[in-house]
Amino acid sequence: MGDYRQAYARSMDDPEGFWREAATAIEWTRAPQRILDDSAAPIYRWYPDAELNTSYNALDRHVAAGRGGQTALIYDSPVTGVVRAYTYQQLQEAVALFAGALRRLGVAGGDRVVLYMAMVPETVIAMLACARLGAVHSVVFGGFGARELAARIDDARPKVIVATSCGVEAGRVVPYQPMLDAALSAARHRPARCVVVQRPQQPFDLVPGRDVTWDAATEGAEPAGCVPVKATDPLYILYTSGTTGRPKGVVRDNGGHAVALRWSMEAIFATGPGDVFWAASDVGWVVGHSYIVYAPLLTGATTVLYEGKPVGTPDAGAFWRVVEQHRVTAMFTAPTALRAVKKEDPSGRLAAGRDLSSLRLLFLAGERLDPQTYEWAGDLLGVPVIDNWWQTETGWPIAANPRGLDDLPTKAGSPSLPSPGFRVRVVDPAGNDLPPGQDGSIVLGLPLPPGCLPTLWQDDERYLRSYLSAFPGNYLTGDGGRFDADGYLYVMGRTDDVINVAGHRLSTGAMEEVLAGHPAVAECAVIGVGDALKGQVPRGFVVLKAGFDGSGVEDELVGLVRDQIGAVAALRRVDVVAGLPKTRSGKILRRTMRAIADGRDEAVPSTIDDPAVLDALRPVLRSATNSPTRG
Numbered sequence: 001m002g003d004y005r006q007a008y009a010r011s012m013d014d015p016e017g018f019w020r021e022a023a024t025a026i027e028w029t030r031a032p033q034r035i036l037d038d039s040a041a042p043i044y045r046w047y048p049d050a051e052l053n054t055s056y057n058a059l060d061r062h063v064a065a066g067r068g069g070q071t072a073l074i075y076d077s078p079v080t081g082v083v084r085a086y087t088y089q090q091l092q093e094a095v096a097l098f099a100g101a102l103r104r105l106g107v108a109g110g111d112r113v114v115l116y117m118a119m120v121p122e123t124v125i126a127m128l129a130c131a132r133l134g135a136v137h138s139v140v141f142g143g144f145g146a147r148e149l150a151a152r153i154d155d156a157r158p159k160v161i162v163a164t165s166c167g168v169e170a171g172r173v174v175p176y177q178p179m180l181d182a183a184l185s186a187a188r189h190r191p192a193r194c195v196v197v198q199r200p201q202q203p204f205d206l207v208p209g210r211d212v213t214w215d216a217a218t219e220g221a222e223p224a225g226c227v228p229v230k231a232t233d234p235l236y237i238l239y240t241s242g243t244t245g246r247p248k249g250v251v252r253d254n255g256g257h258a259v260a261l262r263w264s265m266e267a268i269f270a271t272g273p274g275d276v277f278w279a280a281s282d283v284g285w286v287v288g289h290s291y292i293v294y295a296p297l298l299t300g301a302t303t304v305l306y307e308g309k310p311v312g313t314p315d316a317g318a319f320w321r322v323v324e325q326h327r328v329t330a331m332f333t334a335p336t337a338l339r340a341v342k343k344e345d346p347s348g349r350l351a352a353g354r355d356l357s358s359l360r361l362l363f364l365a366g367e368r369l370d371p372q373t374y375e376w377a378g379d380l381l382g383v384p385v386i387d388n389w390w391q392t393e394t395g396w397p398i399a400a401n402p403r404g405l406d407d408l409p410t411k412a413g414s415p416s417l418p419s420p421g422f423r424v425r426v427v428d429p430a431g432n433d434l435p436p437g438q439d440g441s442i443v444l445g446l447p448l449p450p451g452c453l454p455t456l457w458q459d460d461e462r463y464l465r466s467y468l469s470a471f472p473g474n475y476l477t478g479d480g481g482r483f484d485a486d487g488y489l490y491v492m493g494r495t496d497d498v499i500n501v502a503g504h505r506l507s508t509g510a511m512e513e514v515l516a517g518h519p520a521v522a523e524c525a526v527i528g529v530g531d532a533l534k535g536q537v538p539r540g541f542v543v544l545k546a547g548f549d550g551s552g553v554e555d556e557l558v559g560l561v562r563d564q565i566g567a568v569a570a571l572r573r574v575d576v577v578a579g580l581p582k583t584r585s586g587k588i589l590r591r592t593m594r595a596i597a598d599g600r601d602e603a604v605p606s607t608i609d610d611p612a613v614l615d616a617l618r619p620v621l622r623s624a625t626n627s628p629t630r631g
């Protein structure tokens with residue numbers, strides 16, 4: 001464990017020295033003299049006096065070093081039948097041109113640009129174009145519906161929105177215009193313009209005065225150079241689900257982000273210049289931001305942008321086809337995607353005929369990696385399977401098996417060891433460290449390392465309240481788990497009402513708000529229940545107002561959540577029930593409901609108001625979780 005232990009110890013004993021050294025891998029327009037600013041603790045800032053441009057470090061720098069002809073991005077889209085590669089030089093030119101187009105539309109440093117886009121190269125180009133200007137992008141995942149989009153527009157207040165005209169799912173085109181129109185009519189904020197990437201599968205009906213096509217916007221635009229920004233200036237805002245309906249605007253700064261991602265790429269992901277890294281995620285999630293776009297490009301590697309699914313595009317051999325075709329050296333996906341592959345091709349027949357010799361490592365994250373999937377993937381591919389645990393807020397792995405530093409054993413069910421920079425603790429409710437083997441809340445001692453959120457978008461107070469107040473001096477991850485005697489961490493699940501559906505982080509609170517908005521609903525609860533494929537799926541329970549008989553209401557509620565939050569919420573089942581179990585003070589016993597639905601024995605809290613309500617609900621909770629209330 002020599003190198004890992006040494007790196008970890010140094011990052012704890014001398015964090016400023018550790019991150020000063022890591023910062024030398026980045027090209028700064030003003031190199032950092034000061035490393036950590038703790039003057040406003042518990043809000044910390046890394047590299048407070050430094051300046052750089054992230055887009056320069058991701059593109060221009062490699063071109064200037066004579067590597068412009070190397071492939072930067074491979075777009076592989078089985079849903080549209082397109083495979084297209086961009087060299088670093090080509091990507092740089094496309095980014096500079098779109099940055100010029102944005103500038104012509106009035107976008108300047110600090111302005112926000114919301115991207116509501118599918119997995120196409122223009123999305124990566126738009127992100128890097130914003131970074132080039134010092135503007136702040138906020139990508140909204142294409143599977144989200146109008147309500148989620150509107151909430152993000154109102155919070156980020158973008159000058160421009162960039163949208164693709166549609167997404168293409170396996171066997172289904174998803175038009176984005178209805179969602180964008182509905183979001184803009186619901187939102188209070190008005191952007192100056194919408195730039196639309198017209199896709200042939202379903203073009204936009206352009207709204208005069210509002211919409212301009214990507215082609216028209218870039219036509220004759222003056223390519224823009226890189227604008228140096230402060231290391232502490234925001235690079236992007238990525239909204240993530242909290243326990244309430246209002247998403248949290250996680251802010252990422254420029255300097256700490258560039259340093260941490262560049263460092264993680266080699267130390268954790270063992271990927272260097274010229275390697276081919278494929279994160280089969282979506283740019284709408286943090287994994288996509290960090291490991292489809294920024295980290296591979298900051299490193300000078302080749303990244304694969306895959307617009308397809310693990311199954312159905314066209315079959316469960318799609319992943320292995322991509323690895324073979326593009327000579328992928330390291331792949332990153334979510335356990336749920338492998339469970340989907342395993343379900344259709346349990347013996348791995350579709351991998352057998354492929355030349356997968358380029359693949360050195362498989363990384364998995366986004367949800368707990370169950371030991372069965374870990375074993376199956378390792379047996380199938382014959383490469384180390386590396387679980388890594390992190391969240392939108394941290395931007396890079398809190399715990400992993402750092403393949404570039406060391407050759408440490410992996411253990412089924414554990415994302416291995418805390419990454420250098422993260423002071424990971426497992427604590428009891430009073431904040432005392434728990435011994436190995438005992439479950440508690442996982443918290444991170446402050447300061448968090450570079451790359452993690454410095455705060456929430458224009459809301460320091462919410463940042464402090466949500467993350468830093470439960471255990472002063474520590475960041476609350478919201479996950480529970482334990483260490484073993486070797487210091488390996490086991491992350492067992494959320495301790496709050498955030499759920500994880502097919503590797504997608506969702507808020508049951510947001511779904512409850514939508515259900516509660518229906519005129520027939522008196523009260524409701526949404527809980528996450530275990531699911532063999534998706535890890536968890538949501539289920540809704542509603543009590544109707546007097547006078548409503550409930551006919552058809554379950555279907556309507558399922559449809560409402562699909563429209564408002566998005567298909568990705570995957571709420572397929574809502575039950576009308578006579579009552580919801582509560583404490584005497586009126587709090588719904590969601591945890592008890594969850595335990596019963598998952599078939600676990602859990603003591604009924606002594607604070608329960610009326611045990612008969614819970615008894616009446618038991619059979620409904622225990623009924624098959626996946627049978628939809630509508631087709």
Ligand code: COA
Nearest residue numbers: 142143167169174281287334336337340366502503567568
């Ligand atoms: N745009 C529009 N709709 C989307 C979407 C997007 N970007 N992503 C998902 N959806 C839709 C799906 O089409 C589906 O619609 P349906 O109800 O009409 O079938 C719905 O949202 C639910 O999607 P999902 O939960 O993804 O289920 P699925 O059955 O389509 O696919 C998996 C299951 C496991 C194959 C898929 O979830 C998957 O690949 N997961 C990996 C996720 C991942 O990589 N996460 C990132 C963390 S690393």
Ligand code: AMP
Nearest residue numbers: 365366367368388389390391392491505
């Ligand atoms: P997100 O912010 O969407 O990346 O989701 C973060 C949450 O996903 C974490 O708080 C965990 O609950 C869960 N998660 C992500 N990776 C892992 C992992 N490797 N093991 C266990 N849980 C994980």
